[in-house]
Amino acid sequence: MTYGIRSLGRLWRYDRGLLLAYGLVAAFLLVFVVAPLMRVAFEPTVADWRQVFSTPRWRSASLNTLTMLVLSTGSSLLVGTLYAYAVTRARVPGAGFFGVVPLFLLLTPPFVAGLAFILLLGRRGLVTYQLLGLETSIYGWHGLWLAQTLSFFPVAYLVLRGSFAAIDPGLEQAARGLGASRAQVLRTVTLPLATPGLLAAALFIAIGILGDFGNPMLVGGRFQVLATAVYTQLSGWASFGTSAALGLLLLAPAVLLFAAQQWVQGATRERFATVGGRGSSLPTPTVSPWLRWGLFAFCVLVTLFVVASHGVVLMGAFTHLWGVDFQPTLEHVAYVLGQFGGLGNSLRFAAAAALLCTAVAAVAAYLVQRAKVPLRRGLDLATLLPAAIPGTLMGVAFVLAFNNPSFKLTGTASIIVIAMSVSYLPVGYRICAAAMDQLKPSLDESAANLGASKLRVLTTITAPLVRQALAAAFVFCFVRSVGTLSTVIFLVSFDTPLASVAILNLADQGRWGRAAALASALVAVTMLSIGLLYLVTGRSLKPLAESAHAGA
Amino acid sequence: MPAPEAGRGAAHVRLVGLRKAFGAAVAVDDFSLDIGRGTFTTLLGPSGSGKTTVLRMLAGFVEPDAGSVIIDGVDQTGRPPNLRGTGMVFQDYALFPHMNVRANVEYGLRMQRFDKGARRERVERALELLGLGGLAGRFPHELSGGQQQRVALGRVIVLEPQVLLMDEPLSNLDAKLRVRLRAELKSLQRQLGITTVYVTHDQEEALSLSDQVVVIDKGRAQQVGAPEAIYRRPANRFVAEFVGQANLLPVVANADARGAGPAGAGGTAPRSQAPEDRASTEAAVWATAAGRRLLVRLPDERRPGAGAAGTALARPEHVRLAHRDEADAASEDRSWRCRAKVVSRGFFGAYSRYWLELDGVPDLWLADVPLPELGGEETSAFEPGASVTVRLNAGAACWLW
Numbered sequence: 001m002t003y004g005i006r007s008l009g010r011l012w013r014y015d016r017g018l019l020l021a022y023g024l025v026a027a028f029l030l031v032f033v034v035a036p037l038m039r040v041a042f043e044p045t046v047a048d049w050r051q052v053f054s055t056p057r058w059r060s061a062s063l064n065t066l067t068m069l070v071l072s073t074g075s076s077l078l079v080g081t082l083y084a085y086a087v088t089r090a091r092v093p094g095a096g097f098f099g100v101v102p103l104f105l106l107l108t109p110p111f112v113a114g115l116a117f118i119l120l121l122g123r124r125g126l127v128t129y130q131l132l133g134l135e136t137s138i139y140g141w142h143g144l145w146l147a148q149t150l151s152f153f154p155v156a157y158l159v160l161r162g163s164f165a166a167i168d169p170g171l172e173q174a175a176r177g178l179g180a181s182r183a184q185v186l187r188t189v190t191l192p193l194a195t196p197g198l199l200a201a202a203l204f205i206a207i208g209i210l211g212d213f214g215n216p217m218l219v220g221g222r223f224q225v226l227a228t229a230v231y232t233q234l235s236g237w238a239s240f241g242t243s244a245a246l247g248l249l250l251l252a253p254a255v256l257l258f259a260a261q262q263w264v265q266g267a268t269r270e271r272f273a274t275v276g277g278r279g280s281s282l283p284t285p286t287v288s289p290w291l292r293w294g295l296f297a298f299c300v301l302v303t304l305f306v307v308a309s310h311g312v313v314l315m316g317a318f319t320h321l322w323g324v325d326f327q328p329t330l331e332h333v334a335y336v337l338g339q340f341g342g343l344g345n346s347l348r349f350a351a352a353a354a355l356l357c358t359a360v361a362a363v364a365a366y367l368v369q370r371a372k373v374p375l376r377r378g379l380d381l382a383t384l385l386p387a388a389i390p391g392t393l394m395g396v397a398f399v400l401a402f403n404n405p406s407f408k409l410t411g412t413a414s415i416i417v418i419a420m421s422v423s424y425l426p427v428g429y430r431i432c433a434a435a436m437d438q439l440k441p442s443l444d445e446s447a448a449n450l451g452a453s454k455l456r457v458l459t460t461i462t463a464p465l466v467r468q469a470l471a472a473a474f475v476f477c478f479v480r481s482v483g484t485l486s487t488v489i490f491l492v493s494f495d496t497p498l499a500s501v502a503i504l505n506l507a508d509q510g511r512w513g514r515a516a517a518l519a520s521a522l523v524a525v526t527m528l529s530i531g532l533l534y535l536v537t538g539r540s541l542k543p544l545a546e547s548a549h550a551g552a
Numbered sequence: 553m554p555a556p557e558a559g560r561g562a563a564h565v566r567l568v569g570l571r572k573a574f575g576a577a578v579a580v581d582d583f584s585l586d587i588g589r590g591t592f593t594t595l596l597g598p599s600g601s602g603k604t605t606v607l608r609m610l611a612g613f614v615e616p617d618a619g620s621v622i623i624d625g626v627d628q629t630g631r632p633p634n635l636r637g638t639g640m641v642f643q644d645y646a647l648f649p650h651m652n653v654r655a656n657v658e659y660g661l662r663m664q665r666f667d668k669g670a671r672r673e674r675v676e677r678a679l680e681l682l683g684l685g686g687l688a689g690r691f692p693h694e695l696s697g698g699q700q701q702r703v704a705l706g707r708v709i710v711l712e713p714q715v716l717l718m719d720e721p722l723s724n725l726d727a728k729l730r731v732r733l734r735a736e737l738k739s740l741q742r743q744l745g746i747t748t749v750y751v752t753h754d755q756e757e758a759l760s761l762s763d764q765v766v767v768i769d770k771g772r773a774q775q776v777g778a779p780e781a782i783y784r785r786p787a788n789r790f791v792a793e794f795v796g797q798a799n800l801l802p803v804v805a806n807a808d809a810r811g812a813g814p815a816g817a818g819g820t821a822p823r824s825q826a827p828e829d830r831a832s833t834e835a836a837v838w839a840t841a842a843g844r845r846l847l848v849r850l851p852d853e854r855r856p857g858a859g860a861a862g863t864a865l866a867r868p869e870h871v872r873l874a875h876r877d878e879a880d881a882a883s884e885d886r887s888w889r890c891r892a893k894v895v896s897r898g899f900f901g902a903y904s905r906y907w908l909e910l911d912g913v914p915d916l917w918l919a920d921v922p923l924p925e926l927g928g929e930e931t932s933a934f935e936p937g938a939s940v941t942v943r944l945n946a947g948a949a950c951w952l953w
Binding site: 448 | 643646659
């Protein structure tokens with residue numbers, strides 16, 4: 001502690017620029033991460049808690065949430081892992097093409113899956129009603145399960161692709177050489193080495209599902225989960241105490257998972273240190289033809305599903321009245337053209353959030369990793385903390401913290417931007433920290449030796465050398481912010497409409513055409529922006545793939 | 553430990569009682585050193601000896617737990633690396649990969665806010681001085697190891713630092729290039745007259761480059777002195793064995809030890825004796841080893857008492873070999889001799905090295921025999937298993953404290 005104060009004193013004497021950056025980042029984390037959490041934690045009264053636990057509706061919502069958490073996380077992990085294995089290790093035919101499909105999914109907001117399911121399998125769905133003449137619907141737990149699996153398996157795919165790719169094929173060949181069968185190699189070498197990645201992916205997915213709001217709203221039907229309960233409680237009844245209590249219920253499993261993942265990551269880091277980094281020229285060992293063609297069929301199925309789900313949304317955008325009148329029309333496109341405000345806001349806010357997120361993440365990573373400032377453990381934890389907070393709870397916390405008259409930010413654009421950037425800060429931070437970890441310490445030292453202050457080391461040496469990672473963090477935060485719903489739905493106002501919220505409302509009102517058109521337009525402009533960014537910076541699609549290593 | 557010898561100029565850098573521990577491991581302990589202005593000082597030691605930690609404390613990358621670094625009379629304690637005026641060349645060069653040669657060399661001037669004209673002029677001069685003129689636009693990965701090394705040096709000297717620090721700067725180069733750059737480094741340092749502190753584990757580098765060598769082991773300075781003094785009069789067994797090869801000989805000082813004259817008085821002078829070396833006039837003592845009398849030089853002012861048992865050091869190039877019968881024929885001189893058996897032989901180009909078992913001596917000895925000028929390497933060679941006589945001239949051995 002005295003050491004910390006002494007070195008802060010040295011920073012004050014010699015490196016005020018860095019101290020200022022430190023102060024700004026610390027203040028940002030305190031005000032926008034720690035304080036809202038404290039605020040929401042102390043909001044519910046004893047009566048609120050009693051009410052939450054005694055109301056049957058909410059008890060079943062808790063149970064539903066837990067069921068959905070286990071089912072969807074498990075299925076997303078399974079699909080993502082199989083898919084990643086098929087693309088990286090089994091080398092199915094067309095692996096290059098199949099490898100891009102989930103990346104495409106990551107570019108689309110998660111709730112697009114829910115929307116697509118309604119159009120395909122809903123009460124008036126293309127498959128259920130038109131083809132099979134069924135009056136059944138997917139609304140309910142099974143529909144939600146399917147939608148969440150489709151939305152979240154790309155996360156598992158991305159993380160595990162990184163893990164699989166980092167495994168030195170030499171290890172697998174050595175195991176084969178020692179007499180292990182292919183199945184034994186998979187069980188005893190490949191999967192154990194991918195365990196840290198599996199856990200990281202599980203954490204990402206589980207916390208995403210806990211806080212996800214769009215899909216339960218769209219396809220959950222009567223199957224209520226905590227996230228939707230929080231929303232109705234807050235927006236419908238303005239009951240801060242109970243909504244905070246319900247949101248906090250989400251925090252318990254999230255924090256448990258977060259702690260477990262941190263522990264496993266710490267425990268395996270040293271042991272698995274030999275796995276990463278070194279590109280091997282050895283070919284990956286072959287898998288049996290049965291497995292290979294089985295995986296190929298699996299990839300085809302998933303891809304067809306993805307194409308159908310997104311194709312149907314695009315189709316819905318040009319259809320007069322889905323399920324009733326399939327006349328092609330441009331009326332929804334015309335509607336979208338009148339909705340440029342929401343679209344423009346989504347893009348502008350997401351870009352601002354991505355900029356803010358990248359800046360805070362890069363400075364925090366530099367302070368923790370390279371500058372070795374005092375109290376860096378706390379800084380590290382505060383930056384990673386949002387990863388454990390389900391989006392819905394974050395939304396309630398922001399409303400509570402920034403709705404008081406003296407410090408009123410709700411309804412402004414800045415609070416939306418800040419909420420978006422805080423949500424994706426942990427991923428951005430991991431991307432930056434991993435990249436900085438790769439830099440030789442002597443680079444910083446020689447810059448300092450040549451007269452650069454630590455702040456200038458960051459701006460002239462570290463940041464330019466990790467610019468790929470910075471771009472990856474920016475792209476990730478931008479894409480996710482465009483499609484985010486869980487947190488911002490509590491924060492939008494009449495003056496700050498967002499496309500994602502508008503789509504949800506349209507779908508909720510049964511205006512499928514408009515919802516589909518707006519969703520398609522959102523996906524299109526997102527991709528256009530990313531494309532433009534790459535054109536301007538002249539980079540390949542590498543940064544997006546790099547973000548895969550964030551969790552691994 | 554003998555007192556530090558005075559350098560060429562007044563003390564420019566003073567290290568006073570430095571101590572640094574990393575957890576329970578003490579890296580540097582009670583380390584003091586005066587470094588003269590314009591001199592070349594080498595910190596020589598095995599890996600883990602603490603030599604790099606001393607250098608990093610000088611540069612400000614490591615804060616000492618105790619003691620201080622004083623440059624030009626100013627205590628540097630607590631001052632960050634960017635304000636110390638020390639220029640460091642790193643072992644891995646640490647060139648900035650996103651900048652070309654010119655930008656790398658200019659970097660420090662930019663950080664220290666030199667104006668544009670001064671920057672350009674200084675960069676040109678530095679590039680010229682190091683023969684990098686044609687490479688200004690290249691990026692580090694487009695340069696050879698030697699060129700990268702030059703850029704790393706140019707990037708530092710362009711700032712005209714008070715003190716130049718080098719951390720094993722030649723260890724990543726191949727042997728030939730290393731020797732060539734060593735010579736260039738030395739002449740550049742002379743030309744610029746810059747106070748230099750150099751860290752290496754290579755004794756040859758240390759001996760050939762330095763005005764002053766500091767042998768470090770276990771975080772402490774074992775001996776400070778001129779290269780010749782370190783080699784000829786090592787302060788202890790560690791120094792003797794780390795710098796050069798050491799043959800160890802158990803000896804007992806004779807009763808008449810105190811009356812001994814200068815070492816050079818009786819026997820023939822050792823071959824490699826440098827003219828300025830004080831060895832020929834230093835004190836010596838008569839001792840007995842393996843049953844024969846031997847004149848042993850004394851490295852410092854300490855004197856062994858009569859009958860004191862100790863160890864003497866003989867360097868391999870001072871060990872003379874002869875076939876048993878020849879040696880007996882020429883037995884009238886005052887040199888020390890001992891029967892030995894050749895264990896093995898290695899050819900090193902300029903000399904042949906023999907591994908020997910001496911009668912009554914526990915450790916294996918080495919003898920380096922230079923290649924004769926006229927052919928007949930076969931006749932002068934001793935085969936493994938051969939019985940030989942080992943001879944040491946008076947004063948070839950040095951008392952090891």
